[in-house]
Amino acid sequence: MFRGSFVALITPFKDGAFDEAAFQGLVEWQIAEGTQGLVPCGTTGESPTLSHAEHRRVTEVCIEVAGGRVPVIAGAGSNSTQESLDLAAHAKSAGADGALVVTPYYNKPTQEGMYQHFKAINDAVDIPIIIYNIPPRSVIDMSVATMARLAKLPNIAGVKDATSDLNRPILTEIEIGADFCQLSGEDGTAIPFLAAGGHGCISVTANIAPKMCADMQNAWAAGDVGSAMALQSKLMPVHGALFCETSPGPVKYAAGLLGICGDQARLPMTEIAETSKARVRDAIKGAGISR
Numbered sequence: 001m002f003r004g005s006f007v008a009l010i011t012p013f014k015d016g017a018f019d020e021a022a023f024q025g026l027v028e029w030q031i032a033e034g035t036q037g038l039v040p041c042g043t044t045g046e047s048p049t050l051s052h053a054e055h056r057r058v059t060e061v062c063i064e065v066a067g068g069r070v071p072v073i074a075g076a077g078s079n080s081t082q083e084s085l086d087l088a089a090h091a092k093s094a095g096a097d098g099a100l101v102v103t104p105y106y107n108k109p110t111q112e113g114m115y116q117h118f119k120a121i122n123d124a125v126d127i128p129i130i131i132y133n134i135p136p137r138s139v140i141d142m143s144v145a146t147m148a149r150l151a152k153l154p155n156i157a158g159v160k161d162a163t164s165d166l167n168r169p170i171l172t173e174i175e176i177g178a179d180f181c182q183l184s185g186e187d188g189t190a191i192p193f194l195a196a197g198g199h200g201c202i203s204v205t206a207n208i209a210p211k212m213c214a215d216m217q218n219a220w221a222a223g224d225v226g227s228a229m230a231l232q233s234k235l236m237p238v239h240g241a242l243f244c245e246t247s248p249g250p251v252k253y254a255a256g257l258l259g260i261c262g263d264q265a266r267l268p269m270t271e272i273a274e275t276s277k278a279r280v281r282d283a284i285k286g287a288g289i290s291r
Helices: 020-032 052-066 081-094 111-124 144-151 168-176 187-195 210-221 225-242 249-257 274-287
Strands: 004-008 037-039 073-075 098-102 129-133 156-161 181-184 200-203
Touching: 004 210, 020 037, 020 052, 037 073, 052 073, 052 081, 073 081, 081 098, 081 111, 098 111, 111 129, 111 144, 129 144, 144 156, 144 168, 156 168, 168 181, 181 187, 187 200, 187 210, 187 225, 200 210, 210 225, 225 249, 225 274, 249 274
Parallel strands: 004 037, 004 200, 073 098, 098 129, 129 156, 156 181, 181 200
Antiparallel strands: none
């Protein structure tokens, strides 16, 4: 099972192209700082604006640099079932440990449509699949009943839950069982999600504060609730700042401030406002984040 602090990796760009060297450095730094898993080519990685060739290369570089030291759950989502299937197959062939597959956005499939979408990928590719349930971006919301139905399939391993509904992990565990991997997709609910039966977090904030995020997850796992809560409280202003505008705009600006990589994003993502920049700077300073 996937547990602990996973990072939803940003994709660095330089002069409009994938900055492979910066990405290699980011992955290496994440592992050195204690991050327990890597998630390339998700929403934070600007997957909608990556070409298919870039998507494959980002996944490959992440797996190459990780070298088996931590698991890699490669983004493989699309609102096209065939495209998602192809990306999952590439993730498998590249050596990923799992595939993150978002519920099909824009198409607005029914619960049955979502079931058949994930079943098709399950049947075609032998790789652990993490369902990415994010209603604010995909419009649709997979029900616990549909997830329980999917969990009976051999490759459906868990969920990245970005609903912010803290009833979900409890209800999901009751319906499916404790072995179904549940990862929060919301940094602000990381600790409450664990308390409700979750197993970790796929974090945006970990891009710039990997050690703090990992230490928080480790403290919880060790039963040190006080330390975990103290870290979460320290990070809460950062979580808020990194979502003061649509992600990954703020986290890319933060990464630029810290010298992790450039802050370029691809249209339709744009440079964040000056007021947002000030909020990000203040939050980083307040939390004592540096590199």
